[in-house]
Every structure is written in structure tokens, then in C-alpha cells.
Amino acid sequence: MTLEEQIRLKNFVDRDYEVKGFSNLLDKGDHHIMIVCGADGIGKTSLLTRLVDECGRRSRRLVKVRYPGFGEFDYLMVMRQVIDALGENYFRPLLDLINYFTVPDYKPKIILELNGSIEVAKSAKFVNSTVGDIIGIKNVQLPPRSDMRVPEEERVIRLSKQFFSDLNAAVAALTADMGNNPMIIFVDDMEKMTESTRAWLWASVLRSVLDSTLKNVKFVLGIHDAPACDQFMEAITQVARLQPLEEGHITEYLNKRLKEVDQSLIDKVVAVSKGLPMTVATMVDSYLLKYPDRRAS
Amino acid sequence: MNTAGSTVEGIAANPLGTSIDMLCESMGTPRGVWLRLCAIPHGFNISILMALAPELGVDRAEEECLALSKLSIIKTIPKNPVFLPEKTPHVFDPQEDSLVIHSDARRYLFNDWLRKPNLGQFELASARMVDYYDERISYESRVSSAENEDLRIAGKRSLRDPVSRRTGTKEIEHESLWDQRIKAELMFHQLGADQGKGFVKFEKLFGQRRREHRLNDCEHLLKLVHEYDSLLTADCRSRLLYHEAKLALDRRQLISAKSIFHRVLQAVPSHSIDLQVKTWIHLGRIEAEKQNWVEAIVYYDNALSMIDWMDNPGLRRSFTYDIFRDLGVAYRDSGNLEQAEQFLQKSINYAEEVRSLESLAIGYNSLGTLYRKLGDSERAVSKYEKSLSVLNQLNDEFRPAQVYNNIGLTYLDQRLWNRSVSSFQKSLEIKRQAGDTIGQAKTLNNLMQAYSNLGKKQEAIETAEHAAKLFEEVEDYYDAALVVRNLARLYRRTKGRIGRVAANRYYEEALKLIKRSVEDRQFERSIGLMLEKQFVGRKGVLPQESRLLSEVQSIREEINSLNRRFWLPWWMWISIIALLLIVIWFFAPLVPRIFGHPSPF
Numbered sequence: 099m100t101l102e103e104q105i106r107l108k109n110f111v112d113r114d115y116e117v118k119g120f121s122n123l124l125d126k127g128d129h130h131i132m133i134v135c136g137a138d139g140i141g142k143t144s145l146l147t148r149l150v151d152e153c154g155r156r157s158r159r160l161v162k163v164r165y166p167g168f169g170e171f172d173y174l175m176v177m178r179q180v181i182d183a184l185g186e187n188y189f190r191p192l193l194d195l196i197n198y199f200t201v202p203d204y205k206p207k208i209i210l211e212l213n214g215s216i217e218v219a220k221s222a223k224f225v226n227s228t229v230g231d232i233i234g235i236k237n238v239q240l241p242p243r244s245d246m247r248v249p250e251e252e253r254v255i256r257l258s259k260q261f262f263s264d265l266n267a268a269v270a271a272l273t274a275d276m277g278n279n280p281m282i283i284f285v286d287d288m289e290k291m292t293e294s295t296r297a298w299l300w301a302s303v304l305r306s307v308l309d310s311t312l313k314n315v316k317f318v319l320g321i322h323d324a325p326a327c328d329q330f331m332e333a334i335t336q337v338a339r340l341q342p343l344e345e346g347h348i349t350e351y352l353n354k355r356l357k358e359v360d361q362s363l364i365d366k367v368v369a370v371s372k373g374l375p376m377t378v379a380t381m382v383d384s385y386l387l388k389y390p391d392r393r394a395s
Numbered sequence: 396m397n398t399a400g401s402t403v404e405g406i407a408a409n410p411l412g413t414s415i416d417m418l419c420e421s422m423g424t425p426r427g428v429w430l431r432l433c434a435i436p437h438g439f440n441i442s443i444l445m446a447l448a449p450e451l452g453v454d455r456a457e458e459e460c461l462a463l464s465k466l467s468i469i470k471t472i473p474k475n476p477v478f479l480p481e482k483t484p485h486v487f488d489p490q491e492d493s494l495v496i497h498s499d500a501r502r503y504l505f506n507d508w509l510r511k512p513n514l515g516q517f518e519l520a521s522a523r524m525v526d527y528y529d530e531r532i533s534y535e536s537r538v539s540s541a542e543n544e545d546l547r548i549a550g551k552r553s554l555r556d557p558v559s560r561r562t563g564t565k566e567i568e569h570e571s572l573w574d575q576r577i578k579a580e581l582m583f584h585q586l587g588a589d590q591g592k593g594f595v596k597f598e599k600l601f602g603q604r605r606r607e608h609r610l611n612d613c614e615h616l617l618k619l620v621h622e623y624d625s626l627l628t629a630d631c632r633s634r635l636l637y638h639e640a641k642l643a644l645d646r647r648q649l650i651s652a653k654s655i656f657h658r659v660l661q662a663v664p665s666h667s668i669d670l671q672v673k674t675w676i677h678l679g680r681i682e683a684e685k686q687n688w689v690e691a692i693v694y695y696d697n698a699l700s701m702i703d704w705m706d707n708p709g710l711r712r713s714f715t716y717d718i719f720r721d722l723g724v725a726y727r728d729s730g731n732l733e734q735a736e737q738f739l740q741k742s743i744n745y746a747e748e749v750r751s752l753e754s755l756a757i758g759y760n761s762l763g764t765l766y767r768k769l770g771d772s773e774r775a776v777s778k779y780e781k782s783l784s785v786l787n788q789l790n791d792e793f794r795p796a797q798v799y800n801n802i803g804l805t806y807l808d809q810r811l812w813n814r815s816v817s818s819f820q821k822s823l824e825i826k827r828q829a830g831d832t833i834g835q836a837k838t839l840n841n842l843m844q845a846y847s848n849l850g851k852k853q854e855a856i857e858t859a860e861h862a863a864k865l866f867e868e869v870e871d872y873y874d875a876a877l878v879v880r881n882l883a884r885l886y887r888r889t890k891g892r893i894g895r896v897a898a899n900r901y902y903e904e905a906l907k908l909i910k911r912s913v914e915d916r917q918f919e920r921s922i923g924l925m926l927e928k929q930f931v932g933r934k935g936v937l938p939q940e941s942r943l944l945s946e947v948q949s950i951r952e953e954i955n956s957l958n959r960r961f962w963l964p965w966w967m968w969i970s971i972i973a974l975l976l977i978v979i980w981f982f983a984p985l986v987p988r989i990f991g992h993p994s995p996f
Binding site: 166198219248292294331370382 | 493612614830
């Protein structure tokens, strides 16, 4: 956890209703997806940090996926962060497939562990392939190989299938030693994804939950606007629409960061910030720059 | 610097903007200015801050970065987030980590820079960022070539070799990620420093990434250029729209592409003739893909009518043979074969004149298909072979697959089954090497017909099963269903109970696949993707739900006809026999000699 996340947690106020909703998501089986939505600066990332902390308190395994700060935030970046968090060993078939799509002359490889008589890959056709080790790759953002011409649409479909299949195996292995409690995948900053990646993620997550291809995983998605849902999806989705902070919570926040808080300051912050947490925090920053001695210990 | 705080109506009403202005004011000069400068790039660190504010030394820049990292609107991006310790907090490390301004805060500050009074300073800061990234690229290429040299001496594989890059350390991996980001950032700042030059850079990068089929990256580049929306000239805006439309085309979102191309026509300055011509051509191609030939021809004619206004003779010629070829194909596929031949021949003549091998290869292939339609198979094969020889000169590895497939189809027309098998196999091999799954599936479907005609039933079945599997692999359930239906028909031709059972099984499988295709479409619509309306398949307009349902109906009819028995139930037989006996009994007196009755006459 970064210091910034720790500070966010320390100064966190309000959102009891949303945290309670998240606890229900963890404890009960009705909902599989929690969508945290709201305008920019409303505190989605702070709430997600609080929910991550809640997972930590309950010793739940989790994965955090977030915008890397700058550059592309596409489906490969999402996969990369999950691979990094859970370990490459679980994603060898996916890495092999990525190699196949990006490394010239790369031949897909399979490792066979035979125990008795089994029927291997009944309908598969292997052409010019050899059996051996898989090259572990880490950079999943290299250009597609020049000696092949696989349309992006096909690459996305095949990589997604493999990704969710590997993720399922990883989740099964990793949650077994933690009382089979579901793993939580947090995806923040969805609005910063490219449009196609957002659609891909939303469709893949919903599909994997609806047709149970991904078991024992729950998702928390931080996004500007809640995506469209039909009645089936509503049944498995919990939406937390964040509202601006009320005066009481703003006061609580000011008291956490400042030594002496008078009513005129509260009134000014409430009037200017309109309850937007990012604005409140920025106003406190500027206040502290002017009056550094007012910083709470 | 002029701040936006109270001067611009609307911005003052933005609470975050007001608080940022207050923050900058509290920071005073020059700190507030440095914060504003840091909003120009998408992220910053010591060296970027030093590039933006050359008056800062290393120590001072480090100090400032540390101070900025403590603000609520600034996020720390650790160099290696994966390796962060679980419990102990990671404190911003100025030597390693980067900082980013919260996206809304950055957007506010960036838009403020784009206001007229601040433009001069903004261009200067952008130029500094261009120099910074230019230096960085040349430094990293020097490092990379030095490393390559070391590795060469050590007899190891070059770092430029992607395999060894991937097996290398984390540092190497991050560098290659950086390479890509640096290029995008360089383009972004070039746009700020000099829009003309920057836009040329954008188009180059965009084209390169489109050629590499990195459409997500293209989307990201478009997003970067859109940050300058309020500054873009009319020419750049229309060209940007044009690239957006091309990206939609690459994603086969034809409706969206068409609408954007129309916006291009509205936005394009009248002097940009080449952009107008290109746009008309693309609009024509969209209509052609949807098999709206009349509209397609109108659009191509519009493009043709503007050609003479173009200044660049080379460009004029290349557009001319492209339009002639497109017109030829539109006339050919709409059934006007005579006119099609004229246009295609004209296109070939033009392409020969300017030695455009690529257009020549495409032209011969189109002409071959025309002769196939005319039933002149020999001429068709000869044109296809000419296309192959030109593609060979071009060292084109992939396109011969399509031409071999067409030759195979021509041999099928000629009932030369063995030759068609051989051509399809050549096509298949190339598509397999290229990893073109859908292409393979289509050729396998054709190959199945050749095997079936040769009487090689087992090969035909295996081939069709393989084709269906490939279609399913890429989630093209509709085409998979059609192949499975063909498989059912193949079994249906086999007389006997086994054939009937297998045919029934495959018909049912085809129904399941179509159902899945319908479900997929309904699911996509329900989550607001609207792909059904936008997406047009490679085979033309992708079937809508109604068309899918009519396919279901036709398969059901085939199942019914397969299972229809002409055997009547036992009680019907008894009724018929009884009826016959009554008829005989009734008419027996009329033919006494037969039944031995005495004649009534």
C-alpha cells in the first residue's frame, strides 16, 4: 500500500452505507459485482481504498487493477496487472498465447503431464509444433508479430478466453487455502480505459459471472457512470452511487486534518466545494499552505 | 500567467477549479506556476520538472517533487507497484517514482493553458517537453545499441530480438513499454509546440499502429489529440475525424464509420480535395460492403468527379485507378458485368502505367472474379495467376491465400475437383501460417465441398468439423452453424438410418449454435454495446436477429423433411383395405364375368 493510500484511509469519512453494502457482498452470495459510480472527484478511489482495507481486515485475497497513471489502459494492461498480482505460474498458457501473437516465428507449446491413458486435445490440430518450455513473457504490450496477420478482434477473443480460464484455475488454487472465500478483484478508473476496453471488461465480467465460467470471484468496479444493466444483471449487481459529502462529514474531515476548525471555515468549504471530496481536500491543502501551524498532529 | 479562476464564466462555477486556483495562489510564485506546468505532461518526475522549469537544479527539483507529492490532487506512481511491501507504506521516491495530477484537476489546468493569453508560455513549455523526449529517445537508442554491441561480443542474442527481450529482466521490459509511451508523449507535446508538425507525427504514428493492428493504441492516440480540441485548426479537426472513421472501419463498425465520414464531409475545408476524395471512396466502400451497389456507385462517382481538382498528379493517378477498380467491383457484384469489365480493365491499365504493383494485383484478382461470374473459367484462372505473380514480385506473404481460394472456387465451377483441392490446400497453408482463423474456416468450408464431390466423404466430414470448430473458437457462432448445417446435409445424402441420425444430430447442433448467436446479440444489446446494429460481418451485413430466426425456421423445415415418413399408421392401412373391399363389393355386380355373377343384361 502506498503512503497516499494510507493517508486516504486515515482521512476517510462517510460512506458507511457503501461499506455496509460491500460487507454484504463479501458475506452473502446474492451479488457478484459492486459498481461504485459517481462524478469526478466524488471519492471513488478513496472508497475503493477503504474497501481494499476491509478485505485486508477480513483476510480476503484480492487483486487491484488501476490506471497506471499515463499511457494506454487497455485490456492487455488489465490482464497484465492481474498476472502480476497472482503470479505468472498460473498464467503460463496465456503467456504462451501472447508469445504466439507477438513473437515472430514463435511456435505455441504445450506441456503434457500424462498419468495413465488419456485423450489429449481430441479435436486440436498441431502444425509444425514442438513440445517444450513456455517462454515467460512479462511485457504484454508489444506489437503483434509481423509474420502473422491475426485481426485484433480475434486476438481479443482468444486472449480473453485463455485469461478467464487461467484466472479460474488461479482463483481455485489460491482461495482453497483461505477457506474458499471469494477472491475480490477491484478495478478502478474504468473511465480512463479506452472505450473498447471498457466494453470488453463489462461484457467479459458479466458473462463470466452469468454463465459461471469464473467461480468464486467477485468484482468491485469504479466508474464514472454505471453501465446499462437488464433485470438479470441487476439481480447480481449492486450499484453504489456516491453522493457529495454532507456538512457533518466535511466537518469530520476538517477535524481530522486541521487543529482548530471554526464554523466560518466550515461554511466556506461547504459553499465552495459543494461536498465534492477532492475539492474539500484541495481547499484544505491550500489552507495548510497558508497556515502550516494549523495542521493536526 | 493568466489564471482562469474568476475570468472565464463557467470555469468559476467549477468547484474543483476554484479550489485549484486557491491552491496555486497559496503556493505563490513560482511554486504555483510549477504545479501548473506539471499539468502539461500526463505525468512528471524530477527530470520532467527540470525540463519544464530549466531554472531548477536537481536538488531543488527533487525538493519540489516531494512537496508536490503531498498534495491531494497528486498521485504517486511507484516504479514497481508489484514489489511494494504489504504493510509498510511506500513513500514517494523522487529518484524512482513518477507523479500524476488527478485527471480532473489536470484537465482543468491543461484547458487553462489552452486559453489565448497563456498560449505563448504553453508553446514554450511544450517545445521544452519535445526536446526532453527527443533527447530521451536518442539516449535510449544509444543505450540499446551499446547493449546490443555488448551482447554481440558476448555471443548472445541481440536485445532487439523480441524473444530475448521477453526473457530479460524487469528493467528491459519496462524500457520497451516506455519506448511506446515516449513516442506517444513526444507526439502529444509536438502538437502543443507546433500543431502542423505534431499532427504529421500523429498521422505517422497512427498509421503505423493501424498497420500493426493495434487498434486500442490508435484509440489512445486519438484521445491524446482530442485534448487539443479547442486549438485544432479546421483542417486538423477534419483529418482527425477522418482517422476516427477509419478506426471505426477497422473495427467493422460500419454505421458509426459512415456517420463520422459524413461529419468529415461537413467539416473539411473546401481546399482539402484529397481528404474529400478519400472520404467519398470510403463511403462507397461501406455501401459496397452492405451490398448497396447503387449508393456505392454514386459515392464513387462523387469521388471521381473531384479527381480533376487535385493538384498532385501522382495522387490523382493513384486515386483514379482505385476508384475505377471500386466502380468495377460494384458494377460486377450488382450484375452489370459489361461495365464492370471496362472499369476493371481501365484500372489495370492505369496501375500498369504507373507501375503500382499492389493495385495491379488487386485489379487482376477482381477481374478474375468477374470472368468467373461470366462463366469464363479459363480466363478467370489466368487473371488470378497474373495476380499471384504480381504478389510474388511484391513478396506479399498473405494475400496469395485469397487468390488461391478464388482459383479453388473456379476449379469447383469447372468440376475439376482435384485441382480445386490442391488450390484450397495452398490457401489454407498460408492462412494457417498467418494465424487467420476465420480465413482458414472459410477455405475449409470450400474444401469440404471439393472432397464431397470427389466422394471422399470422411475427409469432407473432418474438414467441415474442423471449419466449425475454428468458427466457434472465434465465437462466430452463426458461420459455425452454417458449416454444421452443411455437414448435416452431407450426412443427409447418405442413405440409411445412420446417415439420418447423424444429419439430425448436426441439424440440432446448428440450431443450438444459432440460438447462441442470438443470445450473444441480445446480451450485447442489453449491456448497451449495440454491436448488433453496428457490426457488419466479413461476409456482408451480419444477420440481424430476424434473419437468424429465419435460419432457424429453415433448418427446422429441413429436419422435418428429413424425418417425414411416407408410411401410414396401421389403422390407416386397415381403413384403406376396408374401403377397397367395400368398393370391390359394390362394383362387383357390374363385372359378373370376373366374379362369376350372372350378367344382368
